[in-house]
Amino acid sequence: MITVDEALTGREALLAAAGHHPFARHALRRDEAVRGWRHDGTVGWLLPPGEWSAGGAVGVPGPALDVFAAQRADGTLQAGQSINVSRAEPAEVTARLPVARLVEWDFLWTTGPVPRRPEQERVERLTEADHPALAALIEEAFPSTTSRPGEPGIVDWYGIRDGDRLLACGADRSRGDIGFLAGLTVAPGLRGRGLGAVLTAGMTGALFARYDTVALGVYPDNVGALRLYRRLGFTATERRTSIKLA
Numbered sequence: 001m002i003t004v005d006e007a008l009t010g011r012e013a014l015l016a017a018a019g020h021h022p023f024a025r026h027a028l029r030r031d032e033a034v035r036g037w038r039h040d041g042t043v044g045w046l047l048p049p050g051e052w053s054a055g056g057a058v059g060v061p062g063p064a065l066d067v068f069a070a071q072r073a074d075g076t077l078q079a080g081q082s083i084n085v086s087r088a089e090p091a092e093v094t095a096r097l098p099v100a101r102l103v104e105w106d107f108l109w110t111t112g113p114v115p116r117r118p119e120q121e122r123v124e125r126l127t128e129a130d131h132p133a134l135a136a137l138i139e140e141a142f143p144s145t146t147s148r149p150g151e152p153g154i155v156d157w158y159g160i161r162d163g164d165r166l167l168a169c170g171a172d173r174s175r176g177d178i179g180f181l182a183g184l185t186v187a188p189g190l191r192g193r194g195l196g197a198v199l200t201a202g203m204t205g206a207l208f209a210r211y212d213t214v215a216l217g218v219y220p221d222n223v224g225a226l227r228l229y230r231r232l233g234f235t236a237t238e239r240r241t242s243i244k245l246a
Contacts, residue, residue, distance in 0.1 A: 002039070002066050002067050002069075002070040004037035004038065005037075005038050005039050005040065006037065006038040007036075007037055008035065008036045008037055008038060008043070009034075009036075010033070010034065010035075011028045011030065011032065011034055013036075014028060014034060014036045014043060014045055015028065017036075017038050018043040018059075022107075022213055022215060022236070023056075023058055023240070024043070024045075025177050025178050025213070026107075026175060026176045026180060026215060027045070027047070027176065028045065028047075029175055029176055030176065030177065032047065032048055032051075033048065034046065034047060034048070039063045039064070039066070039067055040060065040062075040063035041063070042058070042059030042060050042062075042064045043057060043058055043059055044056065044059075044064045044067055044068070046071075052082075052153060053082045053084045053242070054077055054078075054081035054082060054083055055068060055071075055077065055083045055084070056084040057083075057084070057085045057086065058238070059086060060086070061085045061086050061092065062088075064085045064086070065085065065088060065092065065093060065096045068083050068085075069096040069097050072097060072245060078245070079098070079100070079245050079246055080100075080245065081244075081245050082242055082243060082244045082245070083242075083243050083245070084240060084241070084242050084243070085240070085241050085243070086238065086239065086240060086241070087239035087241050088241045097243060097245060098245060099244070099245065099246055100245060101243075101244040102241060102242070102243055102244075103241070104219075104220060104239070104240070104241055104242075105217050105218065105219050105220065105240050105242065106218050106219070106220055106226070106237050106238070106239055106240065107215060107216075107217055107238040107240050108216055108226075108229055108234040108235075108236065109178070109213055109214065109215035109216075109234060109236045109238075110204070110214055110215075110232075110233040110234045111213050111236075112233060113204075113205065113208060113233075114200070114201045114204045114205065114233045115231075115233065116205075117194070117197050117198045117201040118194075118198075119198050120198055120201050120202045120205070122160045122161070122198065123158055123159070123198060123201075123206070124159060124160075125156055125157070125158055125206070126158060126159045126169070130157065130159065130166065134149045134157060134159070134169055136166075137166050137168075137185060137187060138183070138185055140187070140188065141185045141186065141188055142183065142185040145182075145183045146183075147173065147183025148183075153173055153175065154173055155172040156171075156172040157169060157170070157172070158170050158171075158172065158202065158203045158206065159199075160202075166187075167190055168185060168186040168190070168195045168199045169183070169184075169199075170182070170183055170184040170199055170200070171183040172206075172207065177211060177212075177213075178211060178213050179207030179208065179210065179211035179213065179215065180207075180215050180217075181200065181203050181204065181207070181214065181215075181216040182216065184199060184203075184216075184225075186199070196225075196228060197228055197232065200216075200232055201232055204232070216229065216234065217240075
């Protein structure tokens with residue numbers, strides 16, 4: 001059993017304890033009743049059922065893993081649920097938790113407008129009528145993505161067209177008070193022509209109309225995407241580890 005330093009209730013208490021960290025601002029919705037804790041300088045939380053992740057934390061991963069291990073042992077967390085912590089060594093995770101899958105990724109964000117790209121005005125907000133074209137492009141270009149038309153948590157879709165053909169698309173998965181880009185996709189035969197940069201810049205500009213910070217997630221081995229995002233101003237980074245519990 002773990003005794004935490006402080007129990008925390010409500011989004012505002014958690015954000016204050018976490019120093020309003022952008023990842024916490026993203027993970028914690030404004031309209032959700034959440035509870036969490038502070039332990040050895042790390043702040044963590046549990047989300048209501050049905051969320052993308054059962055819980056998360058910011059700060060040194062060890063104390064968070066200790067708390068989540070205790071919650072897994074007492075049944076608060078169940079097999080099949082996922083949790084999300086600051087980057088942890090795989091051995092550090094498996095020593096504490098039963099793991100079905102472990103994924104490392106980077107949470108990048110920017111607080112300033114991105115450099116304007118030529119043809120950025122081609123990026124447009126899509127509608128439900130575009131869902132068939134979206135589904136076809138995603139299946140061709142990015143079949144492993146979890147961002148698809150009709151998926152929960154997607155606020156809007158944006159895209160670039162050439163006449164009736166959809167060339168590139170991306171999902172607005174904003175939550176909390178952070179704008180969030182996801183599922184950025186360019187048709188395979190058109191990669192390397194700057195469409196990804198145009199799409200990212202156009203979507204980021206659109207989200208800055210509603211948020212003071214815009215973020216995205218990227219796998220650390222996607223060197224080309226990382227280089228692009230950093231060039232566009234996504235230079236702040238929080239390295240994350242997502243854990244699906246066994």
